[in-house]
Amino acid sequence: MKATLQTTRPRASATGQPETLRDYLRDYVARLRGGEMGALPAVIMLVFLCTFFGIARPPFLTALNFANLFTQGAAVTVIAMGLVFVLLLGEIDLSAGFASGVCASVLAVLLVNHQWPWYAAIGAAIVTGACIGLVLGVLVAKLGIPSFVVTLAAFLAFQGIALLLIDNGTNISITDKAILLIDSSGKVVPWIGWTLCTVVITAFTALQVMRRRSRVRRGLQAVPPSVITIRVLTLAGLLGASVYALNLDRSVNPLLASQRGIPFIVVIVGVLFVFWTFVLNRTAYGRHVYAVGGNREAARRAGINVDRIRISVFVICSTMAAVGGIIAASRDNSVDPNTGGSNVLLYAVGAAVIGGTSLFGGKGRIIDAVLGGAVVAVINNGMGLMMYSPGQKFIVTGSVLLLAATIDAISRRRASAAGLR
């Protein structure tokens, strides 16, 4: 009886009064039931995996290993961020892995064989990525070839290009200091780390409070203060604990060489995360990406240039793949024709899907790539510590990807059963 009353009457907030925490929680539960799982499955998976590995293998929870998780997962996470854009349109880019390999090869060849400075080599690698994306996007959007086929062809061809670029399979080792800083040796001095952490938390709090204020001032539905408090405390707790752990000395032999501070790569991934989230959520371009993914015909009728959006997501994806390739080159201190090969692509697609991005288009966020990337990194790292063979790792990662795709498909079915889709 009470429930029917609540659904029929407009909520108090519509008249300008703020929502309460209870309203907010009820909405959240309703969304979960309707199949809008959001980040929940990935978070649960992450907590479960960390607990499991932490108990089964205590070295998993050391500061050294914690820092390793970031350096190991970064390349896949960055590629997954780009893939989110492509997946949002219901397309796929199977060539993202080898595109990152080609861009890493370009970087290595220019850096080592042609003695280009590091910034020029990085620029060239990123431009290569953008060009690759442009070609793929034009083939898909203008010629109308299914993205699956275009990128499968590119998957093969890029493998060949990488081989040709670095003389049939030799290994180019990278010694440039600046490149190695990216995902190998670069660490933020502890006090700067704490300053960064404080700045991020303060900025987040200010943003949330300001948004709430201006909404309340205009008489719009706003997030209750209690929810903002919970969000800020959660972020502060997670960030604080992470910075503390990363600032511990994780050197195997502290007397010989001290190893402390946030790895550079954490900052890089953080900046990319904030930037792309802003693009997707706060700009007209991002809105149009969602619209084209949700209903292409509606987007076209609304005057959106659908072809341009479709091309642009492939450009973003391949450009991010280039960034991922540079990160991988930095971490491995070398580039060979297998950089970006084997499991990189599947891990990246897996990361996006595990995080909650739909394979059917229209649904996905950048944070999905980060959370999913963390899950993939934890599985890889934890199973490595438990001395499982690579074969067993592949099987487990494959199963987790399948599980995530299943959750995606089931939540869609639930949504349509609940009349939501």
Added chain:
Amino acid sequence: MNGTPTLEIRGLNKSFGPVHVLRDVDFTIHAGQVTALVGDNGAGKSTLVKCIGGIYPMDSGQCIFEGRPVTVNHPKDAARLGIEIVHQDLALCDNLNIVENMFLGRERRSGIVLDELTMERRAAETLASLSVRTVISVRQQVASLSGGQRQTVAIAKAVLWNNKVVILDEPTAALGVAQTAQVLELVRRLADNGLAVILISHNMNDVFAVSDHIAALYLGRMAAQVPATEVTHAQVVELITSGHSGPLGLQSQQKAGSPEGSDDLDLVTDPGKGAQR
């Protein structure tokens, strides 16, 4: 019928290849009134509104908008004049919420950032001006809306942009009884707010419930355009099915004048629809 009509079509002809779909059609609509456009399948209703909306160019005929002749050769021309068609298949994005859908393609921005507050405010105001009470929150995803609510959002989207002519293509075709009533109420309110509304419908009850004028097309000709109060249900059905009803409608010599016309007009449906795709 007083004052200048918002839109007047004179002597409109439209052919698809050898098929003459619209013959010398005259059609007038006024601000503040609902004009129902009725006719059997293949009578040319869709072709007529698509000519008005600029989707099909006219072969011949005049289009007079608020007293001055205009040419509408492209949907953008129609949009500039303030003519908006609410299509039967709605064209909403399920994964976006109501505000996002209403402003799709015409987002308000401050700098490069979307101005969510202004958009949300204006969407809420527009819905309120149409006395829409069925929608709980403008931040609801369209996927979670019922058929009637979706129709409401699609219509409100047309109103948001200060359009002068709103063309509704069978807005109640897929709705239940209660939702049909809500949408019809909304259609009436559009006209009361000063818009010229064209309502395409097959349902005579809906037509008589909200229309001021009824225009009946019969095999590509305008059989009659009459005030709704001056005709009965049965007369309109007769106009639709035979093109005339007593003194109303196409007289027999007009119809007999083009025997070859009725031949090719039997084919109207297929090529006409085919050309849309």
